Amino acid sequence: MSSKYAGSRITKASKAPKAKQPTFVLELPLLVNPHEDRVLAVRFEAGRQLYNAVLGEALRRLDLMKQSRAWQTARKLPKGNPGSREQKARAAEFSLISKTIGFTDYDLQAYATRCKNACWIGDHLDAHTTQKIGTRAFKAAQRYQFRTGGRPRFKPKWKTLASMEAKSNAAGLRWRDDHLEWNGLKLKAIYDQKDPHGVQAFALQNPVKYCRLVRRTLNGKARWFVQLVIAGYPKWKNKNPIRQGKVAIDIGPSTIAAVSETDAFLEQFCANVPDLQKTIRRIQRAMDRSKRGSNPGNYHEDGTLKKPAPGQRLQWVFTNGYLRLRARLKEMHRRLAAYRRTEHGKLANRVVALGSTVMAEKLSYKAFQRRFGKSVRDRAPGEFVGHLRRKAASAGGGVIEFPTRTTKLSQSCQCGAVVKKPLCQRWHDCPCGIRAQRDLYSAYLGLHVREDAGLWILDTESARVGWCAAESLLEKAVSGVVQAANGRRLPASFGISAPRSGARDRAALSRNGAESGEDSGCCNHIASAIVARAGKTPELSTGTPRL
Incomplete structure (x- = not known):
């Protein structure tokens, strides 16, 4: 001092x-x-x-x-x-x-x-x-x-x-x-x-x-x-509405679900970010070949890297071709970041349009990186939450993150039952009669999380009261996913396959239900609810999601 x-x-x-x-x-x-x-x-x-x-x-x-x-x-x-x-x-x-x-x-x-x-x-x-x-x-x-x-x-x-x-x-x-x-x-x-x-x-x-x-x-x-x-705060564009209310989101490596009292949506997380994984991997392999060809003394005969002597460092020679490849790789990552920022902004505006107070689980995005490395690299869910936090604050609200240890939204039901689900199970199916898409239902339960004496808990009574109005919103969100697919293949993490036509569609639906051991009546109940909105019958997928 x-x-x-x-x-x-x-x-x-x-x-x-x-x-x-x-x-x-x-x-x-x-x-x-x-x-x-x-x-x-x-x-x-x-x-x-x-x-x-x-x-x-x-x-x-x-x-x-x-x-x-x-x-x-x-x-x-x-x-x-x-x-x-x-x-x-x-x-x-x-x-x-x-x-x-x-x-x-x-x-x-x-x-x-x-x-x-x-x-x-x-x-x-x-x-x-x-x-x-x-x-x-x-x-x-x-x-x-x-x-x-x-x-x-x-x-x-x-x-x-x-x-x-x-x-x-x-x-x-x-x-x-x-x-x-x-x-x-x-x-x-x-x-x-x-x-x-x-x-x-x-x-x-x-x-x-x-x-x-x-x-x-x-x-x-x-x-x-x-x-x-x-x-100060930036100016909000007129095309981006703001709603003062509560909205809950459920973020996965490749999906995002949001539910409020008046609307809900389920979509692929950063769907418009281009898939450059093959291009990046091809450039990295070419860089490795160039590096090995210009520095043969730094590698053993079996291809492994030599360990330098104590106090010394390996000397590397980089060719002009290697430098061009490195610049190209940097440009690929820059493009990914630019597309990702645009998608984060659009998605944050859509969430704030449902409610300025956002309820979300406090997740470990470093654990996401260890398990879903390439997906997290392309979509960056942690960066999106930071972007959403700034958007919500400028709209007069904020992001409230609650721990998963006490709430357990992906395992809980509004009837009070808590059953651990494997990752491949994409639909919440409870003996009490509640059946809904897993991510949407977790987001719905997030609306009813409250703090009691410093402990975040799920208010099951409030969730039961609001389910009558929310059930149609969740079915409408699933219908929107089916319509947006327009015959294209959806990610398996949705638990919904793109609709097909006529008898082949009904046969595939019954076959999926029989193979997974599900009640065909329950499947038909969900299918009929979506048929009324989308005009086509989707397939309910129970396979392991491809993230």
């Missing part, structure tokens, strides 16, 4: 925490000529080298802190419950050790400033940008400290920083009227001349908190964008 605060009695812990103000981002493309492009490339290279230097120092201090005796002693202190005196005393002890070692945001900002002033980087970066780079390195190391992320890696030369930002709009990177200013550069922004929904005009009327300069590679060429972090 600086000497300016040495005699103050007001400590940091005694100050009231600042409430987070709502913010949103407006992104605009920049008009950059070749000279400005070279200048920006040099500054981003300086930022990359400074980030690596600060990150190395942060990891060194973190290792020293963990090796200290004070740290080992603090780890033996009782943890206590959240908010208890023991927990606060333990946190205060760790905070004191961090300040003593110098592993704080302020200390690493000061280290970044000293590094910048001691070399050529000081000619290209300003003080505010330098301090933000120090903060970025500190947060990366802090995530590793708290085990919320892996050990951060240094950025190689071919993978420069993706963005740089300022601390405020007063100095360094700053937005002025219609352009971005940074150390003598004035970069004009490209506006949407039509702006049919008035989004840009509305955003530019609000104060800009700070700016972020973003570099993206589109089809092998660098493009520059400015992201204006603006105070």
Whole structure:
């Protein structure tokens, strides 16, 4: 801490925490000529080298802190419950050790400033940008400290920083009227001349908190964008309605179901994201062949990778063909991310149109990655929940996540029975007479989850009362899936096959019911309910879902 605060009695812990103000981002493309492009490339290279230097120092201090005796002693202190005196005393002890070692945001900002002033980087970066780079390195190391992320890696030369930002709009990177200013550069922004929904005009009327300069590679060429972090909430487009009410969602690796008091839907999660798995895999195999052909000394005769000697590293040679393949692979992942963001936005708008207060199970998306890796890579359910959380907050609501351990929606019935179902069982079939699509029924039960004395439970009485009105909504949602298929094959995770015609359809339905041991009367009851809405008879699939 600086000497300016040495005699103050007001400590940091005694100050009231600042409430987070709502913010949103407006992104605009920049008009950059070749000279400005070279200048920006040099500054981003300086930022990359400074980030690596600060990150190395942060990891060194973190290792020293963990090796200290004070740290080992603090780890033996009782943890206590959240908010208890023991927990606060333990946190205060760790905070004191961090300040003593110098592993704080302020200390690493000061280290970044000293590094910048001691070399050529000081000619290209300003003080505010330098301090933000120090903060970025500190947060990366802090995530590793708290085990919320892996050990951060240094950025190689071919993978420069993706963005740089300022601390405020007063100095360094700053937005002025219609352009971005940074150390003598004035970069004009490209506006949407039509702006049919008035989004840009509305955003530019609000104060800009700070700016972020973003570099993206589109089809092998660098493009520059400015992201204006603006105070307030973004403008809602007129085509996206908002309903004040409650809606519950059930998210799977490849499906999503949403149920409110007035409507429900079931659809494939991010259905319009292109399937690039074969293309990505083909590029990866070509990269591996090129890498092995240009570095035969790094592999054993059986094809396994050699282990380097202690203190040494393997030397790699990358051909121009390998570099082109790597750039192509990066472009494929960029396209996937762009399609995914668009689908997340559309789906979030559709959920908020049913209700601004969203009830959802608190899931472990890391477990999703371990079990359904490629599906989660393409659809990113965790990223969608974050997007939905921001959308719901701007609509005046929010996302309420409740634990699955006490609610057990996929196993429970409104009659009170709790039976564990295998993943291949896509229909909820209870002896009490309730039969519904599994994901839709879980979402319906999510509407009736409430908190009782700090414990989230399922209110079965409320679920029984509301079932009379909800049953038709769930059948209508299944009918919508059948109509949207239009003869195409649906994912097996729906538990519904695309309809066929006439006697062959009825024969397949009875055959599926006989093979799975289901009651044919119950199947006919569901089929007749959907026939009345869709005009065709679907097949109820009980096979293992293909995720």
